[in-house]
Amino acid sequence: MNVFTCLDRAAARFGDRPGLFSGTEPVASFAEIRRRALGIAGGLRRRWPQGSRFALASENRPEYVELLFGIWAAGCAAVPVNAKLHPKEIRAVLEDAEVAALFASPKLARALAAEGGAPAAAIVISEADYAELLAAEPLACASVAPQDLAWLFYTSGTTGRSKGAMLSHRSLMAMTLSHLADLDDPDETTCLIHGAPMSHGSGLYILPYLSRGAAQVVPASSSFEPDEFLDLCDVHRGCAAFLAPTMVQRIRRAAEERGRSPRHLRSVVYGGGPMYVEELKKARAVFGEVFAQLYGQGEAPMTITGLSRREHAGASDAVLGSVGWARSGVEVRVAGPDGRTLPPGEVGEVVCRGDILMSGYWRNPEATAQTIHDGWLFTGDVGSMDETGCLTLRDRSKDVVISGGTNIYPREVEEALLTHPDVEEVCVVGAPDPEWGEVVVAFVVPRTGASLTHEALDAHCLARIARFKRPKSYRWVETLPKNSYGKVLKRDLRLRLG
Numbered sequence: 001m002n003v004f005t006c007l008d009r010a011a012a013r014f015g016d017r018p019g020l021f022s023g024t025e026p027v028a029s030f031a032e033i034r035r036r037a038l039g040i041a042g043g044l045r046r047r048w049p050q051g052s053r054f055a056l057a058s059e060n061r062p063e064y065v066e067l068l069f070g071i072w073a074a075g076c077a078a079v080p081v082n083a084k085l086h087p088k089e090i091r092a093v094l095e096d097a098e099v100a101a102l103f104a105s106p107k108l109a110r111a112l113a114a115e116g117g118a119p120a121a122a123i124v125i126s127e128a129d130y131a132e133l134l135a136a137e138p139l140a141c142a143s144v145a146p147q148d149l150a151w152l153f154y155t156s157g158t159t160g161r162s163k164g165a166m167l168s169h170r171s172l173m174a175m176t177l178s179h180l181a182d183l184d185d186p187d188e189t190t191c192l193i194h195g196a197p198m199s200h201g202s203g204l205y206i207l208p209y210l211s212r213g214a215a216q217v218v219p220a221s222s223s224f225e226p227d228e229f230l231d232l233c234d235v236h237r238g239c240a241a242f243l244a245p246t247m248v249q250r251i252r253r254a255a256e257e258r259g260r261s262p263r264h265l266r267s268v269v270y271g272g273g274p275m276y277v278e279e280l281k282k283a284r285a286v287f288g289e290v291f292a293q294l295y296g297q298g299e300a301p302m303t304i305t306g307l308s309r310r311e312h313a314g315a316s317d318a319v320l321g322s323v324g325w326a327r328s329g330v331e332v333r334v335a336g337p338d339g340r341t342l343p344p345g346e347v348g349e350v351v352c353r354g355d356i357l358m359s360g361y362w363r364n365p366e367a368t369a370q371t372i373h374d375g376w377l378f379t380g381d382v383g384s385m386d387e388t389g390c391l392t393l394r395d396r397s398k399d400v401v402i403s404g405g406t407n408i409y410p411r412e413v414e415e416a417l418l419t420h421p422d423v424e425e426v427c428v429v430g431a432p433d434p435e436w437g438e439v440v441v442a443f444v445v446p447r448t449g450a451s452l453t454h455e456a457l458d459a460h461c462l463a464r465i466a467r468f469k470r471p472k473s474y475r476w477v478e479t480l481p482k483n484s485y486g487k488v489l490k491r492d493l494r495l496r497l498g
Contacts, residue, residue, distance in 0.1 A: 001146065001169060001173060002073070002075070002141055002142065002143070002144045002169055003072055003150055003172050003173060003176075003207060004037070004069055004072045004073045004141045005141075006176065006207050006210055006211035007030070007033060007034055007037065007069045007210060008034065008141065009211065010030045010210055010211060010212075010213050011030040011031045011033070011034040013213060014030050014188050014213040015031035015034075016029055016030075016031065017029060017030060017188060017215070018215055019032075019033050019213075019215050019216065020033055020062050020065055020215065020216050020218075021062075021191070021215060021216070021217045021218065021236070022062050022218055022220055023217075023218075023220030023228075023232065024220075024232070024235050024236075025220075027062045028062070028066075030210075030213070033065060033066055033069070034069075035138065036066040036070070036134055037066045037067075037069035037070040037073055038070070038073055038138035038139055038140075038141070039070070039133070039134045039135065039136050039137075039138050040066060040067065040070025040071070040073070040074070040134060040136070041071075041073035041074035041138070041139040041141070041142070042074075042136040042137045042138050042139035043132070043133035043134070043136035044070065044071070044074040044076060044101075045074050045075075045139055045142075046136065047100075047101075048076070048100045048101070050074065050075035050142055051075065051076060051077070051148070051149075052074075052076045052077070052100040053076065053077045053079050053097050053098065053099045053100060053149075053152060054067075054071050054076055054077070054078060054079065054101050054102070054103065055079040055081055055094055055097065055099040055101070055102045055103065055120070056068075056078060056079065056080045056081060056102075056103050056104075056199065057081040057083060057090055057103070057104045057105070057108045057112070058083055058103065058104060058105035058125060058199075059083050059105055059107065059108075059222040059223060060194050060197065060198045060202075060218050060219065060222045060223065061105060061218060061222060062216075062218045063103075063125050063126070064198045064203065064218070065206060065210075065216050067103055067125075068080075068203065068206065072150060073142060074139065075142030075143070075144050075148075076100075077148075077149040077150055077151065077152055078150070078151050079093070079094075079099055079151075079152040079154070080151070080198070080199035080200070081093050081094075081154065082154075082197065082200070082466075083105070083197065084197075084406075084466050084467065086464065086465050086466045087111050087112050087114070087115035088115060088464065089465065090108075090112060091112070091115070091116075091119060093154050093162055093164075094119055094120055095119050096154075096162055096362070097152055097154075097164055097362065099120045100120065100121065101120055101121040101122070101123055102120045102121065102122045103125055103130075104122055104124055104125065105124075105126075106124055106125070106126065106127070109122060109124045144169055145169075146168060146169055146170035146173075147168050147169075147170060147359065148168060148169055149166050149167070149168060149359070150167055150168055150169045150171075150172050151167040151172060151204075151301075152164045152165070152166060152167070152362055153165040153167055153200075153298040153301065153358075154298075155297075155298040155299070155407065163361045163362070163364055163367055164361060164363075164364075165298045165299045165301075165358040165361060165362075166358050166359040166361065166362055167301055167359075168358075168359050170355050171301065171355065171356055171358065172204070172207060172301070173207075173355075174303070174329055174354065174355035174356040175204065175207070175208075175301050175302055175303050175356055176207045176208045176211060177208075177328070177329065178303045178327045178328045178330065178356065179205070179208040179302070179303070180208050180212070181328040181329075182308060182327050182328050183269055183294065183306055184208070184209075184240060184267050184269065184292065186208070186209050186212045186213075186214040186238070187212050187213060187214065187238075188212070188213030188214065189237060189238050190209070190212075190214045190238030190240060191209075191214055191215040191217050191236045191237070191238060191239055191240070192205060192206070192209040192210075192214055192215070192216055192217065192240050192241065192242075193217045193219070193229060193232055193233070193236070193239055193240070193241045194216065194218050194219065195219065195224045195241050195242075195243055195247060196224065196241070196242050196243055196247065196272075196405070198218075200272075201242045201271065201302055202241075202242050204301055204302055205242050205269075205302070209240065214238070217236055217239075219232065224247055226247075226250045226251045226253070226254035227254055229241070229254075230251060230254055230255060230258070230262045231262075233262035233263065233264050233265040234264065235264075236264060237264045238264060239262070239264050239266055239267075240266055240267035240268070240269070241267075241268055241269070242268075242269045242270075242271070242302075243268055243269075243270055243405075244270065244271070244273055244404055244405020244406075245270055245272070245274065245275040245279065245405065245437060246273070246405060246436050246437060247270075247404075247405070248268065248270050248275070248279070248280075248283050248291075249279055249283070249435065252282060252286050252287070255286050256286060261286055261287050261288070265287055265290055266290060267292065267309065268287070268290050268291050268292070269292045269293070269294055270291060270292075270294075271294040271296065271302070271405075272405030272406070273402040273403075273404070273405045273406075273437045274393075274402065274437050275293065277317050277321045280320055281320075284312070289309055289313050291309060291312050292306065292307060292308050292309050292312070293306055293307040293312075293323065293324060294327075295323035295324070295391070295393070297377075297379055298358075299357065299358045299377055300330070300354075300357055300358070300377055300379075301358075303327050303329075303330060303354075303356045304323075304326070304327065304330060304332060304350070304352050304356075304379070305323045305324045305325055305326055305327060305330075305332055305391050306323070306324045306325070306327050307319070307320075307322070307323070307324035308324075311325075318392075321392065322390050322391060322392040323383075323392065323393055324390060324391065325388070325389050325390055325391070326352075326391075327356075329354050329355060329356065330352055330353070330354040330356055331352060331354060332350065332351070332352045332385075332389075332391060333351055333352075334346065334347070334348040334349070334350060334351075334383060334384055334385050334391075335349050335350075335351045335376075335378070336348045336349075339351075339373065339376075342384075344384075344385055344387045345384055345385075345386065347382060347384045348382065348383075348384070349378055349379065349380065349381070349382055350382070350383045350391065350393070351376045351377060351378050351379065352377050352379065353375045353376045353377060357375075357377050358377075360372065381393055382394050399411075399430075399490065401428075401429070401430035401438050401439075401440055402430070402437055402438055403430070403433075403436045403437060403438050403439055403440065403468070404437065406468060408430075408440055408468070408469050410427075410428035410429065410430075410440075411428075412465065413428045413440060413442065413461070413465065413469055413470070414426050414427065414442075416460070416461050416464040416465045417442060417444065417460070417461065417471075419460075419464070420452075420456075420460045421447070422446055422447050422450035422451075422452050423444055423445070423447065423452070423457075424445040424447045424448075425444075425445040425479075425480055426442055426444050427442070427443045427480050427488045427490065427493055428441070428442050428443075428471065429441055429443070429490050429493050429494050429497070431472075431473075431494075431497045432497075439472040439473075440469065440470070440471045440472055441472065441473050441474075441497065442457070442471040442474050442475070443474075443475045443477050443480060443496075444457070444475065444476055444477070445476075445477055445478065445479060445480060446476060452474075452476070454474050457471070457474060458470055475496070480493070481493065
């Protein structure tokens with residue numbers, strides 16, 4: 001089944017209802033979204049064959065919705081790209097995915113052009129080429145196989161090399177059904193506010209909400225502004241959102257400053273990073289029982305375990321500090337080094353399987369073989385289960401730093417810093433932070449006689465990697481602690497953070 005059917009059915013049932021908003025202004029009805037998406041599909045298929053891949057590099061914009069469904073209607077695959085990436089990083093994704101064309105916002109198009117252009121045909125959203133595409137003769141929705149690629153979700157490994165998790169139509173439909181079964185129950189009187197990036201979780205959640213006739217609301221600022229988010233929850237009804245824990249904290253503080261909760265906030269699904277129990281309690285005191293939690297990965301989009309709103313109510317601190325129970329359609333267990341299931345209470349690697357799983361990594365069979373064994377996804381996350389199947393994450397076997405709900409891979413930052421001529425050695429770790437969850441800290445060994453500054457290394461990083469990945473602080477050290485095999489002891493460095 002082509003996931004375009006989610007829009008097809010919503011348009012048939014709720015065609016004249018506003019389906020898309022920019023802030024408080026209606027942009028298109030469900031029927032109009034469908035018409036525009038089929039026009040995009042017609043324009044794409046006149047130039048490129050079914051199965052082509054199309055990248056989206058943009059801040060949150062209303063056009064994101066019609067582009068996703070237009071690409072799917074054409075029988076092609078979407079490659080959403082994090083708009084915060086450095087232009088060089090965006091180009092690396094485009095090259096790896098071998099995209100047929102790139103849809104870019106004016107801002108991102110200018111940034112890419114300044115760095116030498118994009119290695120694909122570029123269509124600037126809202127400009128002449130885009131308008132011409134919309135005006136194309138509509139194409140009937142293409143027939144696809146359930147296993148056909150729908151979304152190429154780029155996530156980096158600990159080596160820093162970008163990997164594209166191949167999400168099929170079957171995977172996205174499994175995610176959609178699991179969300180509706182476990183975490184939320186939207187209908188045509190509700191809406192989804194896109195506070196988080198539409199290139200990631202918020203964009204994935206278009207499917208379950210739109211399929212039930214819930215309107216899509218894109219903030220006019222195209223970014224996350226707590227006051228704007230709260231204002232939208234006062235205007236629109238039945239508001240839901242997917243937010244990182246740091247975003248929940250920011251809207252909680254903004255609501256406290258106002259002295260009241262927004263009128264129509266109905267549901268917040270949080271995930272993408274650790275939610276501290278004390279912060280969750282504070283947020284529930286302000287907003288009430290609106291919270292649900294998900295634990296997932298790009299390789300199992302948004303769907304491994306979860307805690308519903310009902311399960312939050314009256315839950316113990318142990319449950320609030322967990323990531324909940326296996327989601328509908330997903331098997332989850334904790335495995336030992338031999339891959340066998342461990343008994344309750346023992347700590348091991350979290351593994352899962354089900355229709356939700358990616359098909360593998362794009363043209364990377366080695367990485368796929370390292371991650372999927374006998375149909376089970378080995379997540380790299382370490383946790384334990386209690387007797388009821390409730391999963392608590394204990395640590396991450398990978399050294400990923402999760403800051404503000406965004407994964408930052410230390411090796412990538414280390415490699416950027418090591419290109420500086422005055423850096424002899426470097427090791428990057430995550431430090432706990434009350435606002436961001438974690439922040440990046442770099443322990444740097446300068447070359448003999450060199451004089452390094454925070455400002456110089458910041459400028460060096462900003463020329464090579466995205467702004468959000470750069471270290472928030474630098475610690476100058478004479479040597480890095482190492483074991484007998486020469487491996488840096490990151491645990492020792494974390495102890496120095498105090």
